[in-house]
Amino acid sequence: MMENRFVYMDNNATTQMAPEVWDAMVEVKDLYGNASSMHSVGREAAAVVAKGREQLASLINCDPGEIFFTSGATESNNTVLNIARLLIDKGSERNRIITTSIEHPATTETVKFLQDRNYKIDVIPVDESGMIKMDELKKALGPDVLLVSVMTGNNETGTIQPIEEISKLAHECGALMHSDATQAIGKIEVNFRDWNLDYLSLSGHKFYGPKGIGVLAKKHKAPFFPFIHGGHQEGGYRPGTYNTMGICGIGKAAELAKKNLQEEHDKLWAMREKLRKGLLETIPGAVVNGNQEHCLPGTLDMSFPSAEGESILLYLDMEGIEVSTGSACATGSLEPSYVLLAGGLDIELAHGSVRFSLGRYNTMEDVDYVIEKLPPIIERIRSMSTRPFVG
């Protein structure tokens, strides 16, 4: 029996800030000036913003002038879809938006909002591993498509989409290409220029930076309209006084992510694979969801038949292990995860799904601890289930 410990395995929900990030933010705490002011205090703050911009540009391989700071990926996604909306309103001949059935709510809900207002939206389905159906995408692409928006890596299953290939197809038919790379940043290489993206969204808090700060990367030539209106910050495209400390933090997080990318990827994958194998060996009937070949290295989504996800989550919480679930019960809605259902997963398995998302500060001991604690929990839940598990 291992000693009790605290194991945070919900890094796709959010991450703890890296100590280096916090230190960097504390270092600039006295630079209270408005980064738009001309005097010295303002110029000092402006230098912090400029450095952050360069750190982000270096991480995703784009020009610093293509980085626009936002409050997070939700705002970035909304901004991109709003650009498409305004282009259509202005009479663009292209008036169709293509997206997928597994996007983050920041995209799916915005798309629904547009759909309710009679904008034309195509939602491309995914296969059972959560990969976009390329043949369906090709069928949907045409001269009337304005924007294609596909996430890089999925927050629940970790499935990674072939963004470079999709971007090529989108551009071949003259459409703009956006990818929500929020979950992929810091875990796999994300390359704005090589993937030839027009827009990319990301959030600081998913890769050990602060919450409330994100980026919309926009290719120089791609159209841009502000989503909110106000001052001249970010060329007038994203008004609001600069969040100096937040930008300093996300910049530092980007620098760390770039420095440790390969090492971190390999470490996360090793822990994830150990966890996957360990749980498959010790829990009869356990299944792994999502694509296992093209997968974010720290994400493991599993289902346990005859056990409901919220119960699993809360029994794990009692043991100091923090995860999340696709069960309806945990979300307050009556439906389980739409991402898992979109891949055709049986509804019972969706209710019994648990997402482990490992991060930089997890260790192999954490993995061992979960492998020790989870099997008796599943056994216990199954022993009081109306459908006792028959292995």
Place this chain on the structure above:
Amino acid sequence: MKGRGNNMAESFKANWVYTDIVKDHFMNPRNIWKQGEDFVADGEGEVGSLACGDQMKIGIQVKDDKIVDLRWLTYGCASAIASTSAMSELAKGMTIQEAYKLTPAAVTEALGGLPDYKFHCSVLGDKALRAAIDDYLKKNNRENNLKSSVAQLLCECNNVTDERIEELIDTDQVTNLDELRDITHYGTQCGKCKKKVSDYFYEMMHIHGKTVTTPAKKDAEA
């Protein structure tokens, strides 16, 4: 990994997601129907579906119309586990007439409250209990007038009860609100019950694992 909030101010320390009583029932559920246990039920009830994410099964032993013992199983969340556990304690020792009138509100109260969105999870326990009592009466060839005694009038103008709506759903006679209106005429007079009926209809469709259909378009009347 570092522990949480070592220096965290007391005011930010979080409570558990549910009350202490819920937590206790969740961690130590009472009256679980253990596999292989020698428990012969005089009546058994099962409600809910795996598709809806909550399923409940209850077995009761009855002597002189009193529930002397009961056992239960569930596929469900923490609220479902805790509310059924609490209900099992309340129901033990009750007459079947008393037990039939046990409400989710009474169970929730015994738990010290549930979050609003979790109330839904506590309705299955007492439904399963009533199903077990129905089964007991049926097995003993006894008349069951308990059902109508707890039925609630939802549409006063046209005398539509919750029991009637549930029966129509369970027997697949209605799959959308239009069909329900055509059969029961609910909401066609004063219209006050529309929201109540609609909420109840969708809740029951969900619990019974039924799919809501789109109403067939009617030809414009001449």
